Amino acid sequence: MKKKTFIMICLTVIFGMVLGPLQSVAAAEATWPSGTYPAPATGSFTRLNGLFDRVSTDSSPIKSGTDEVGFELNADQASKVGSVWSKTPFVDLSKDKFTLDMQIYLGNKTGGADGLAFALAGTKPAGPGNGGAALGIWGSPEMQNGTSEAVAATGTLNSFAIVVDTKKSVETLKSGMDKNVGYPAFFSSDQYIGSGYPSQASMYKIGFPYWQTELVFTGSGTGLRNFAKPLSTRVNNGNWQNLVVSWAKTSSGGTLTYQIKGAGLTTVSQPITWTNAQIQSIFGSTKLFLGFTSATGAASEPHVVGIKSLADFNTVSGTVTLKQGNDPVTIDKPLNIGDKLMYEYALDVNNIDGRPWKATNIALPKGEYLDYLNSGGTPAKPGDNLEVNVTIGSETKTAHAIVQPDNLSVIITDMPEFPNNTESLVKFSLPVQVQKHDLSSFTSITHDTGTFTGGTPSNSYKLTNTVNQANTLTYVIAANPGELTLEKVPGFYFEKLGVSGLEDPTVADVINGIPGQNPFPATSAGIDPTQWLNTLGRKTPAGYDGFISVKDSRPTKPGWTLSMKLSPFTRTEGGYVLGDNGNTDGGKAQIVLIDTNPQAQLKVASIKDNGNDTVVKSMPAGNSDWDLKDDSSTAPITQALMSIEKTPSVHAGKYSSTATWTLANAPQ
Template identity: 25%
Template sequence: MKHSKLKTLIMTVVAGMLVAPGFSTQAVNEEIVKQSPEQFFGYTWDGNSYPMPTSIGVAPGFVPFNDIFAKLEGSSSTVLTNSKGADIGVELTNSTPEKNSDGTTKSESGSIWNTAGNELDLTKNFNATMQFYLGKEDSKTESGDGIAFVMTKAKPSIIYPGGGALGIWGNLTTKTADGMPNSFAVAIDTNANADYKWDTAVYNQVKYSSTAETDYILSNGTSINQNYIAWGYPGMKNQYRIVKHTSYDALNNKTIEYNKMLAFANGGSKYEDVDGSTTGVGEFDLVSQGALNNGAWHQMDIKYVREGDGGTFTYTIKLKNPNGTPSGTEVTRSIHWSDAQIQSIFGSTKLNWGFTAATGVKFENGVVAFQNIPGLLDNSFESSLVDTAGNELKHDAYIEEKYNQAFSIKYNGATSRQSWPAAADGTLSAILKAGSNYGFIIDSVQDMTAEVKVHNVNGDYTLRGVAIDPTVLQLKNGETVFYVKQLRVQGIHRQDMANTDDKGQTLTAKTIATKLGPAETIDAGTVGGDNGVLSTTADMPAVKERPLSLDAVPSFEFPKLTVAQVVGGFTGLSNTAANADALKQSGIVMQLPQDAQFTLTANLPSFDLGSDYVAGSSSIKFDFAKGDSTGKQTVTLPDNGEDTPIYTGTQTPNSTAVTNVTLNMAPYPKVKVGNYGKEGNITWTLTAAP
């Protein structure tokens, strides 16, 4: 007998949930969950007087490293080391500088660079997240002058001028472009040198049209009360406007003939100088005075992406308050270089990189910490919602449906400089986060842990994610589910640089859609070891009501009937064995909205065996598993062409078995010998209403 299906109806309701009334959690799990990100990943910030870099989401604000940086001899820089012997940051300048013999403040010039083997390669992608700390300016202390991130062909062998030159721009009083050659810099300037000095063009924001001295010493009265962030090329002549300015340098007993000022290309700026006209290079952004020296750690992300015959370098600076919350608008700029430009600017695709900083009569801290080191690890971290077969969900999720959230760790040992983690006996740890409409299913209420499966080319394994304070969700089918929003996982296998076949591993955690809500991009968590951490986001699908649908209904197959059977009538003729087995596996499959009153009916038309055959004199009888406390019910479906109620209720499993199927027929003596091949077409209808 065949079947068809008709009619769907969708309704919307809100699922109910409640907070668990208190569960016993093992003390060790509670301790792990309540640790700060730095404690959980095993990072120690000590051995210095600076505040610990603020966490970025659930990621530590810094990561330990070793043998990455070395200071330029004679500079004021130093590498910060903690009590465990790990490097944790670099100090370029400090707020308590030395004094000259006359009691004046001794200026500082910081310069620190990568060690051999830790260069950047412009033929490959790289990225880094770092945080910088410039101290706190108050009524007694004026800050200056700033720091710079620099990439250059060759590490400098000299310390470039300090003060407003920041150790990159060169000499203020020369006519030549004597800044750091073959270099690119992102400068973070905290002091306005607005009269006869570097910053005149920036803080006056003037498009100069002459070389008169008065034309460059005027201030607009507002901009000098701001700081700037800019990118440029310290070794290029077009980076500067050189003007005639005669003065006497008493300290060095010589006459100054020229002043050199920064010239940026914002808005098509044009600068007239002693050698004609220049348009400037690079760009600057102004930020509020004090926003950089507010006692906060500020975040700087850099990213380089190879694109065809070149690459694009992007920096994003996120200014923050001391508690780590955002302060003001992000500053971001992207610079594209063709391969020809890379050779023209740098003269090489393999670059040294580091930081410079300077103080003058004003001084400040200049400290940098890293969340990951550019070029050290070729790794990535991604997350997505997948179905139980492991396929990424490309459509809306349904309320109370169970899924998996996948976390993919990718690592390329062939292009990394270290294993991850570096320690041979180390492992990775992760903090996993679910979206606001989802939760990780706790499968062990006793110790509040969840199964986390890990797929790895070297062999799959299982870990336990720990959590506390679960929420209880009473499902419509009567099941009780405990879920949490965050899991902490330890013991993830090390990514060994020597094992080039091991390209990473994927963690999956059982997840349930807990409430209705729109699609969203979430902070999905962090994975890290002793030399690098990565965070990721995930695009989580919207959670909607499960649509009403009738996906499968039973087809009944019976043995061939004899004439004697039809003439005499019969009861209890069972369906074929194959048909009985199939119906036990999947008799009726339906999808039901939350808390809907649904009705399932079936309509079996008359078999119409011939003259005087009475509709309804035959029937199919079967048991239907309702999935509730009443167990099953027996249904008799007559062949009268009318809708017969199969079941009405609010609760049933999505898939229900149909068993004990029999065919019954009243005597029909007028049957004649022949092959009727009679089939009944049953119409099944599922409806729902609030």
């Protein structure tokens, strides 16, 4: 039911209607501390805060202020075994690609002291590995009268290792670990880079005649292949060496490539291809722990490592949920015009890199029948800047969504940075409303969930719909149900027809009464205007409608009822009701609405000024719009007549009455 309220004024005046960013600052690159070890000539180190466990007490983090920028796997001391491993298995072989760019430092001594290893493992070691020639990663070199299987069982389980070995093992009764490296006769370094599988029996053989443990580096054959390549010069030469490990996935498995290069060193590069089955056989998983191990024997050298970036190992994902209230929108709940909805977004960024993570561009589409809402709740326009509250953990910051020219998406470019070395859950939302439309049937809408771009190097990520785990959102827009609207109602100015034309009534006119005609004429030709106050002067008050108009766009056309009531006419200069002799209920005046259309019944309705509701029009089902106006060439009006009973107690002044119109959505 709808109501509109109006004021009508008669006698000496108009008888008229009254209608009633906090943006985080990018952290500087981590720097190498001055002190025991020289800074690398090139490159930088990422912060490793809280990412690795010191599995061996011989290992320690290297700090620059409060930042961990590397690890001293072991100091320049004899008989040490270093070991650090990531707290979580963040190296993921199911990823398409990644690169680990590392710097290693092995001191500056003429002789070697065993070396260090880069390792990947499906199972994180609980303690440091075997010392000496085993480099903290291989099986025991001192298992006399053992077997290959027994040696492998003492190596790091479910692992793959890349070793930089700085000392040629001397064949003894117990060990000749490096016997099969194939050192060149004319190279003096006696150092090599190699790779293999510490817990695989094929990595070892038992030598003869001394029953010594030997590493197997064939570089050929089928199955898992173990490689060793001599280095052209010593790597424990006081310089940093660059060790790079990269991964490229294929549908059948992938290729891991390692490379070592440095000042005066001939670059060595080795690719290794694994099938998916081999990955499971080696590691038991595609998600691997990253570790570094080292060892010194009777001689000593330091083993130091730093990582340039871990950005490739960040895990980034995002979701979107379109909600109505607390419930996700689904296709079995059609959306109606005016329904308010909320796009809720969540970005999950596990940033293990030492630099803050930045989302540089977030593109968020919406459906064509939805309007973004600004802070005032009104539909946004292309180019509008919508303020967005962003929660990052327990903090709330501000970003801005710019409505695009097509009004079908927004772009956010000032999202606050996400902190380094931690996981951040970032949440924000955008309100929308179903806009007015002319859809005649229920319509399914599908649109993209959106993307966000960020990180270093920059990557693009698709949002996932939490309802169907897809990259699209689907919902149903209900057909336009139509609307029943009271578009116009009139304001009246009543006058009498005097000798010189239309004029305002006098006090004497009201005292004597303005009787009207009884019975009411059947046609407009029978109306005697001298017996009525009328609207022939067409003095509709400025700013008010001149006629009645009802519009019904509802497709079912169930009908409707329009009623009207008048409050007692009251003098505006004081609290006197027309005809008041102690009774303020009114009822002295009566308005008759007429229809001048010859095909219609002349009298539409009679309404007294006593506050009682009177039906003006009851439209039966199957019909819709209705207007009550004349067809004059001047401004069309609803014509009305007024009669007033004899009122001896009338006071001079201006009188008005409030008209209340009620449009109900069914006939009566």
